[in-house]
Amino acid sequence: MQHRRPRRRLFSLAAVAALLAVGAAACGGGGSSPDSSSGDRTTLRIGDQGKILELQLTLSGQGKGTPYGLGFNTFADGPHMNAAFSANRLDVGYMGDTPVLFANASAAGITAVAVAKSTKNSQTIYAGKDSGIQTLADLKGKKVAVTVGTSLHGYLLQQLDSAGLTEKDVTLVNVPATSLVSTFTSGQVDAVVWVSQYGAALTGTGAQEIKTAPLPQYSVVLAAKSALKDPTKRAAIEDFLVRLSRASTWPKAHPDAWVQTYYVQLLKQDPTTSRAFFDSLPATQYAPVTDDFTQFQQKQADLLIGAGQLPKTLKVSDEIDAAFNAELTGKFAAAGLTT
The missing domain is CATH 3.40.190.10 (Periplasmic binding protein-like II)
Incomplete structure (x- = not known):
């Protein structure tokens, strides 16, 4: 392990x-x-x-x-x-x-x-395994970590709106993007808005991705x-x-080269999981x-x-x-x- x-x-x-x-x-x-x-x-x-x-x-x-x-x-x-x-x-x-x-x-x-x-939106929302959050509606009254002013923030508000909620229905915890994962995994919040590509950093702790509304x-x-x-x-x-x-349009036309250069060499990601993620993205x-x-x-x-x-x-x-x-x-x- x-x-x-x-x-x-x-x-x-x-x-x-x-x-x-x-x-x-x-x-x-x-x-x-x-x-x-x-x-x-x-x-x-x-x-x-x-x-x-x-x-x-x-x-x-x-x-x-x-x-x-x-x-x-x-x-x-x-x-x-x-x-x-x-x-x-x-x-x-x-x-x-x-x-x-x-x-x-x-x-x-x-x-x-x-x-x-x-x-396909690259963001999603993860909830702690003991948070009791399974749906967007369950976010009401919960602490949610996000970086205000970024696309993560706009995504959260649109997801809340789809469930009939507003920002006032949750406790927004504004932290730098570099601190989102640590803030969530330390138990300071119930949920976090994060990038789905890097969900392994959270699911490895038992966190669950909740069902969200499709957004462009x-x-x-x-x-x-x-x-x-x-x-x-x-x-x-x-x-x-x-x-x-x-x-x-070049990355989709040359997936092998793009995954190797961007995901593997620059981001230091696993080539197999990176290729699967990249293939799931629309052109x-x-x-x-x-x-x-x-x-x-x-x-x-x-x-x-x-x-x-x-x-x-x-x-x-x-x-x-x-x-x-x-x-x-x-x-x-x-x-x-x-x-």
Whole structure:
């Protein structure tokens, strides 16, 4: 039995690496300098998480030959990236759908420029073996660990809503994502919102995944409004998004290489379980912002406003630049990409 303990520990650390990786790297036509230009050459300052964008662009070859530099900076999560946008340290960046709402509320100077929709949500809810929680309704009156402002938070509110509950019906325990597993396994809470891929870190303790409502999930690419006002950067961002759209299909077309590079080499995961998880995911591709994304965001916003997490004056429409979205749609069509 002792030989299994390091594996459970590995799962939790890998989850942290995926969600909360820190550092910087570069690929494609540019370096990792945080500066927006190098001499006469424009460099896009790109916010990444878990090196997802960097790896997709590198492995697919779409990052090669860009007429601008690519400077990748990997952030812990959406809230940290929002702070970088507010400080004018990024031109583009990718995060989950919920942090976009908080970026909007904090006047971070961003607009959503591309989305990738998944019909399978990567989050779920685990309950302690002695918690008495078997359904979403059983969460009422219980302590639930989550990281406020992240997609985990938005997911929880939507799941509660599906059971006729609100955030006020539970005791929300806000802890950093790095502490979610330890907070749960130490018995400080009854349930935790976590990433299903890394459930082995919890099920090994006897925790059970409760049945949840099916929800879509969006990955969102944001652009700084200031960058879009610069004609050179605007053109670079449009080209980058076309390349990213193509690159985002590469993992499903090359599953062996993607699982080995991302899950095994980067996240230090077991290749067999990683392949099974990856095969269960639907194919996704970045495209210009869609109406269904806006409607999805509005529902989340309403729930977060009702919970007192966002101001009542928030307008989801402020996340979208209609003129840029129409322009980008034309660029995608010209590139032969369907939207």
